[in-house]
Amino acid sequence: MNRFDYVRAGTVAEAVQALSGANARLIAGGTNLVDLMKYNVERPDRLVDITRLPLNAIEDHEGGLRIGALVTNAIAAYDERVASRYPVLASAILAGATGQLRNAATTGGNLNQRTRCYYFYDDATPCNKREPGTGCPAIGGVNRIHAIFGISPTCIATHPSDMCVALAALDAEIRVAGPSGERSIPFSEYHRLPGGTPQFDNTLQPGEIVLSVDLPAQDTASHYTYLKLRDRLSYAFALVSVAAILDLDGDTVSRARFALGGVAHKPWRNAEAEAFLQGKAPTRENFEAAADIVIREATPQDGNAFKVELARRAIIRGLTQAAAGTPQSVSDKRIA
Amino acid sequence: MLIDSGSPRAMETIGISLTINGETRNLQVAPWTTLLDLLREGLDLTGTKKGCDHGQCGACTVLVDGKRINSCLALAVMKDGAEITTIEGLGQAGAMHPLQAAFVEHDAFQCGYCTPGQICSAAGMLAEGHAHSREEIREAMSGNICRCGAYTNIVDAIEDVMQSGAAR
Known part of the structure; x- marks a missing residue:
């Protein structure tokens, strides 16, 4: 793991500010980022610890639910409102990872986790997602786990999340804050296809931080x-x-x-x-x-x-x- | 900013406070030190094991504020103020935790390397209270790998403690 500066943000504004400039990454659960740092895939100059921000509540919101970015996967999956009103989400979260990981991993981190493509994870190989322009050895290589839809000539990686599959079906929205204020992103526009810029997994802009996942009012929970x-x-x-x-x-x-x-x-x-x-x-x-x-x-x-x-x-x-x-x-x- | 280590990477260590197995300790840690490495290398609490060091095997499982996590994927500096329970804090020889006694009773290990993680994970799982059957125990314990393959006896031991209600 490379050395880095450590900053603990007390407010969302401080986190946004700390993200600017340096090659900084937000960290909360750390279950993906710390792993990637151990593999030298991520080499941030600065880690911004956001675990003290007030983003850890599940609240009723416009007939639906607002799940704070720092709500752990375990808290979300076992929350009575999530389990009864959005059981597809609870089921998807519990299908992923392990008890230990779900206790640490957060809602925002689950959204922003990186692909598990073996070439992306191996810094001895080229990878357009890790180092743009170096090539994609998965194309023509070992690609059993890779994508069959929406691929590009530069990348055939998949998004690994279970939670996000349910959120896509539920038409969730992602609320983010950044240097120019807050905005909401429809779930279908949050993650992106690789195209010619596979280094970008999603449409977050520089300095933006996820605040919550907003679930719309839902009138069906049994089918x-x-x-x-x-x-x-x-x-x-x-x-x-x-x-x-x-x-x-x-x-x-x-x-x-x-x-x-x-x-x-x-x-x-x-x-x-x-x-x-x-x-x-x-x-x-x-x-x-x-x-x-x-x-x-x-x-x-x-x-x-x-x-x-x-x-x-x-x-x-x-x-x-x-x-x-x-x-x-x-x-x-x-x-x- | 609540804490800023300074830039560019000026300060090598940051002061934190952890309560480990009931004892509060004030520590200086480098930001890149994992909780696992702090426990084993810094504090000689070598009951917690390093297996894969990537969150895949569960040997490093400890309880942080009562919840089981992989200590290899946690940065110690981020746990400032937390209560940590390791296998050394769950029970001792002569005063074993019910899970430790059940693992002995059911011969729930062979080499023993995964056992501290298995037991800490099982303690966390029982406190969570979501598993009520063998099937659910197996699913809830899938983050702990046993390469000797003692799974059947591990589930026996955990089921025994679950049914007796002795874990808490």
């Missing part, structure tokens, strides 16, 4: 699932995951929302597939057609072509679980 498929039954990143929420009006889908994890540089939604299901019966046939709409955009590599069929089946299974009101259990790993 959902978070289905995560991975190489071992716990504590592994998703190969493919699906957060699905269905609004049902009798035997008709009045609204379908679903996002995929583990397949792109951001949680992946497909508006056409969701619109296709609107007004239709929640049948396997319709779910298969929706899944086919999603996967026809896939551009896999040699090592991850299996993800296309895996994603198709996960979508169908996830929508089926949501329609039946039988969400995937976090502890019983049999896929319902």
Whole structure:
């Protein structure tokens, strides 16, 4: 780990100020950043400790919930309001990491965690995300865990979060503060595709800090699932995951929302597939057609072509679980 | 700013206060010292183990303000004011914590290297109160790897303590 200056901010304004100038990073839970610093992937000149900021509350907000950036993943997942009103979010958070990590990792840090691409993590290899312009050895290399949607010629990394897949399906908003004040970012515009600038994971501007994740008012909480498929039954990143929420009006889908994890540089939604299901019966046939709409955009590599069929089946299974009101259990790993 | 180590990287150590196993200590730490390294190298509390040093194995698990975390991923300076409990603080020979006694009773280890982390993690997990079955114990303990593969007996030991309600 490189040496760095340590600053402990007492206010949001102090944190924003401390971020300017030097190669500074915010730190709260530290579960990703400290790890990256040990690998020399992150080499900040200054760490700004924000754990003392008053951003650790979960509050009712405009009929929904406002989850402070410093609320830990464990507090968020087990909060009664989150668990009862946004169970897809609680389920997604509990599908990720471990008890120890969820006690430390924060809501804001989960949003801003970096990819787990092995080339990104290995500073002996080129990586356009770590060192822009050096190349992407994952393309044509070992790419079993990499993206099949929204890739660019410079990067095929995925966003690793489970929580964010649920937040994408829930149409959350991210409230941030920066040198020019506060703003809210729709979730779909927070993370970005790699394009020609894969070094940027999201649309945060220099000096901006996440204040909260805002969840909109939600009138459905029973027809959902978070289905995560991975190489071992716990504590592994998703190969493919699906957060699905269905609004049902009798035997008709009045609204379908679903996002995929583990397949792109951001949680992946497909508006056409969701619109296709609107007004239709929640049948396997319709779910298969929706899944086919999603996967026809896939551009896999040699090592991850299996993800296309895996994603198709996960979508169908996830929508089926949501329609039946039988969400995937976090502890019983049999896929319902 | 509550604390500013000065720039450019002028000050090598920062004063913090930690209550470790009930004893309050005033310490000078470099900002890049992890809680794990402080415990083992600075304070000779070598019960807490360094396995992977990347948050993947759980051998370094300790309780910070009652919550289990990976001490290898925590910077000591950020825990200023916290209460830390390590395996040395959970129990001693002759006055073992119920989990320690249960691990012995159920032969829940082979080499023993992961055991302090397993026990601290189990203590934290039982205090959380979200696991109520073997399945849920297995899921909640997935952050602790045992390369000897003593998992069956580890779950037996934890389940025993959970059912007896003796952990708290």
